[in-house]
Amino acid sequence: MRRQTVAIVGLGSIGGIAAVCLAAAGRHDIVACVRRPLDRLTLERGEETTEVTLRALTDPAAATPVDWVLLCTKTHATASTAPWLKRLCGPATKVAVLQNGIDQVASVAPLAGGATVFPVIVYTNAERLGPDRVRFNAVGNDDYVVADDAAGRAFAELFAGTPLRVRLSEDFKTLLWRKLLMNVAANPISALTLQRQSVFRRPDVHALCMDVLAEAVAVGRAEGAKLAPDEAQRIMTQLLGYSPDLGTSMYFDRLAGRPLETAIPGAIVAAGERHGIATPIIRALLTLLKAVSDAAGKS
Numbered sequence: 001m002r003r004q005t006v007a008i009v010g011l012g013s014i015g016g017i018a019a020v021c022l023a024a025a026g027r028h029d030i031v032a033c034v035r036r037p038l039d040r041l042t043l044e045r046g047e048e049t050t051e052v053t054l055r056a057l058t059d060p061a062a063a064t065p066v067d068w069v070l071l072c073t074k075t076h077a078t079a080s081t082a083p084w085l086k087r088l089c090g091p092a093t094k095v096a097v098l099q100n101g102i103d104q105v106a107s108v109a110p111l112a113g114g115a116t117v118f119p120v121i122v123y124t125n126a127e128r129l130g131p132d133r134v135r136f137n138a139v140g141n142d143d144y145v146v147a148d149d150a151a152g153r154a155f156a157e158l159f160a161g162t163p164l165r166v167r168l169s170e171d172f173k174t175l176l177w178r179k180l181l182m183n184v185a186a187n188p189i190s191a192l193t194l195q196r197q198s199v200f201r202r203p204d205v206h207a208l209c210m211d212v213l214a215e216a217v218a219v220g221r222a223e224g225a226k227l228a229p230d231e232a233q234r235i236m237t238q239l240l241g242y243s244p245d246l247g248t249s250m251y252f253d254r255l256a257g258r259p260l261e262t263a264i265p266g267a268i269v270a271a272g273e274r275h276g277i278a279t280p281i282i283r284a285l286l287t288l289l290k291a292v293s294d295a296a297g298k299s
């Protein structure tokens with residue numbers, strides 16, 4: 001692959017890890033598109049620390065079309081990146097959306113000037129330790145999963161030579177839904193109860209999670225995800241395998257008074273409506289999360 005220009009929009013936990021790993025590998029030119037000036041970024045990974053210098057832009061007017069955009073904001077910030085995408089994207093640009101959810105292409109493509117837009121499932125566990133410092137906790141066998149198509153293969157090639165492990169999947173939709181199932185089981189309840197994973201050990205909360213998952217699995221199947229007969233139980237088993245002290249991203253966002261990624265339950269409610277499948281429990285969680293999220297920062 002020839003040297004590519006890669007713009008990273010959203011230099012938080014996930015964008016920060018991608019930026020440091022690509023910059024340290026030195027195969028491509030990295031541009032950080034940020035809201036506050038930044039000239040270096042440090043990554044902690046196990047006992048290792050990697051520091052890189054970055055070319056950062058704070059004004060979208062200074063941006064020019066690039067080969068790649070990695071869009072790494074939270075889902076509710078996508079619309080606010082429109083000025084960046086307008087300047088960075090042309091028909092030859094590829095936009096990889098590193099966000100949770102299932103509606104990445106629908107929300108980003110209208111802002112991306114004819115670029116190729118595709119989702120990336122992110123399995124990495126990442127933590128932002130400060131404006132210029134991130135921690136990368138590798139979990140499982142993959143950091144990113146993409147569809148096994150031309151854009152996915154190009155994305156895998158982009159990260160060659162970095163520690164980030166990219167897997168190509170021939171059944172990307174099913175994996176996207178599995179990730180969404182885990183998110184919808186864990187995030188809303190931990191954020192609403194303001195409790196870490198230990199809350200899922202309560203029998204009543206466990207039962208609530210199973211009801212949430214039953215609704216979500218029915219919608220996922222209607223959308224074409226090939227979910228196992230015991231999918232809900234498998235997700236619950238995985239969830240209970242995590243340390244009780246771990247928090248979820250929505251829990252940390254609520255603790256910090258930030259808006260919440262309501263698009264996670266919102267995508268399931270909307271898909272349920274498309275298929276005539278009722279999702280009363282997820283809808284109730286969504287209403288409560290929206291109320292909390294809208295109040296964030298106002299108190």
Ligand SMILES: NC(=O)c1ccc[n+]([C@@H]2O[C@H](COP(=O)([O-])OP(=O)(O)OC[C@H]3O[C@@H](n4cnc5c(N)ncnc54)[C@H](OP(=O)(O)O)[C@@H]3O)[C@@H](O)[C@H]2O)c1
Nearest residue numbers: 010011012013014035073074077080081099100122125126
């Ligand atoms: N963290 C994880 O372990 C993890 C794992 C899997 C998936 N995910 C998903 O990955 C996505 C990103 O999550 P994250 O944890 O990396 O979020 P994050 O740490 O909150 O970072 C988001 C970044 O986006 C920036 N941003 C927001 N609006 C912007 C704009 N208009 N222009 C430029 N930058 C903008 C924010 O900038 P400021 O610094 O200025 O606020 C922040 O640095 C989410 O969908 C999340 O659910 C996260």
